[in-house]
Amino acid sequence: MLTVKDLKIEFFDHDLPEVAVKDVDFTIKDGEILGIVGESGSGKSMTAMAIAGLLNRKDLTKSGTIDLDGTDILNSPRSKIRQIQGNEIGFVFQDPLNSMNPVLKVGAQVEEAMRIRKKELGLTKEDMKNRALEVMKSVGLDDAERIYESYPHQISGGQRQRAMIAAALVLKPKLLICDEPTTALDVTVQKRIIDVLKELNEKTGTSILFISHDLSVIKALCDRVVVMKDGVVVEEGNVREIFENPTKEYTKQLIF
Amino acid sequence: MSEKVCEVKNLTYIYPKSDKGVKNISLYVNKGSIVGLLGESGCGKSTLAKCISGQLKPGEGEIVCKKIGYIFQDNYASLNPAKKVGWLLKETIKYGNPEKFFEYEKRIKNILEEVELDESVLTHYPNELSGGQRQRIGIAMALLSNPDILIADEPVSALDVTVQKQVIKLIKKLNERKNLAILFISHDIKVVREICNYIYILKDGELVEEGESETLFTNPSSEYTKNLLDSSYLE
């Protein structure tokens, strides 16, 4: 369903071009969970941003194609990308505190994507609230009504991250991109988030692109994994196989 | 059997205007051992480290410690960004070990060898170095005052996995070579399992479990430890 081909991203920061991502190819099939693992500076977040259509910056050049069910995200005009964002791709950021607006209620932020498309979808306030509560419950926020009326600082880090996942899911996207969604969280909370993502994938068949620096988390969640280093794909394949028989020296080093 | 370099008895510290802090903690570190302090965010492990190193004055309890070296978590903020590495090391000798100041050049050379850094780092600013190099300099600065115990507050959690491994190897080596006691504070079970001989587990300001590294991981007694192990996707 998603095919990334020859993706290359270059920065122009200090007059010299700096390659962030080079020759990246991979595919995500329907209903699959793909992991990207790499250390800081490996270009994993850049790749995710490119797929989500968030790289509309003047200080970088990009080439290649990112094909999502027939539309090329990388080379589409902004208006087209905005249609895809939210509708077909949901995005969850690393830091649940900074990715939420502290002065808006959690419920309003979960509804955000629906509110923008209120007219085309013909939604009423009631519909939106019901849908938001439904999604929030589905990601394991049991007292969704209370959290709907809370501000971000009133709920815990784990709850915030679930709320962000709910916000990414309200429009039932086909692909959910999670950029280090559990790095800022404690391990016990991390496990619950991973379980939620797993369950979501099994129930609704949503594909997930999961980015992490932690190979053991990837192993617990993903079917396939792409190992990246310095902007290049080092190794790709089935998680279990790579974990048991890493062919590249670098992958071995990543396993603790 | 062996000599205690640090002992904490019934320590209690509650932050003013809150009920958070650490309650009734007792622990000790033997010479030459690496003791782990494991817990999730907000469990009070940093508070404990601050009490032991004297940054906070404990409300109750007793702390008996020999000379302490301290390694900070954030290797960006723990080295003064406006000064060159050479200056920082020199300053550390000047105030941490003034009687040896006359031979500071030799000391700096030795210490760099010990933390496996090249002498070229001396003329650089901390921001020009990589995370691993900065953390090594942090360790060097802690060692320069000839401590008996090293308190390492999350020394590797800001680093990449491959760099983490190198720094852990270095800490282990220092421990063996100098018979240096280390109190290793971390939230990461994998790291703690890798490095520590004896482990204390902290939750909400209280010790929930302690024990030898192997027995604790193979046979945890408290529910919380089991939960923690279960969540960490260990092999």
Place this chain on the structure above:
Amino acid sequence: MKKIKLTNQKKIGIIIVVFMIAFVLLGFLNRNPFDLMNKDLILKGPSFSHLFGCDEFGRDILKRTQTGMGISVAISVFSVLIGTFFGTLIGALCGYFGGIVDEILSSIIDVLFAVPSLLLALVFVSLFGSGYLQVTLALGIAIVPSFAKMMRSEFKKQRELEYVKMAKLLKIPTARILFVHILPNVTETFLNCMFIAFNNCILAEAGLSFLGIGVQPPLASIGTLLSDGGGYIRKAPYMVFFPALTLILLLFGIGLLSSGESFHHAYSKRFKD
């Protein structure tokens, strides 16, 4: 290998400021005395021997502008030095120690803030008589509150960083932590504050001299030149024009220096593990 990267704004600023300094220094080569009156030259327009023209007493305006500018700059520099010294000291103590020290010093600063600097200068002048020493002192004190406030917030931020805690653990004397360890990290704010304070000083001095309580004749400053020229603005507009032009140029140059990105450039070069 500290790289100082200058933005274009700063480059232009430096050029203008250097030009203005040269302008003042060239005054020493100008052999027309600044206070010599000559009744043949009264209100003569600009000519080759007197490029900026002559004033109502036949004095050379070029020379008077150069001298006046020099005096204005000197007053401002010394006021800024006084203000910076005490402002930094108070701000550093407030920000670093916090608590009761902060509360006491901050309330004094707040009271000082409430007094307009012009009023302060007037009080000074009426107490000690008028003259450039009094003006310098008054302006210097007027700078202290704003400087102290800026420095207080900077030191407060730095205090929480771990390198300061490390220095404390090493038992480095507090004065050394404050001014050797922390101060180099706040250079940017420090310099910008100085430039802004300098501009304000030049303006305030001009204002005071315009009111006649600053530099006393026959000595000139930018303020007295403007106030003298103001009376002849119809008959001899060049009397106001040239001093005003130099004043604006200087303020503009200093303003450019304090704007935009930092002198203390973030280092881009990185090493790999």
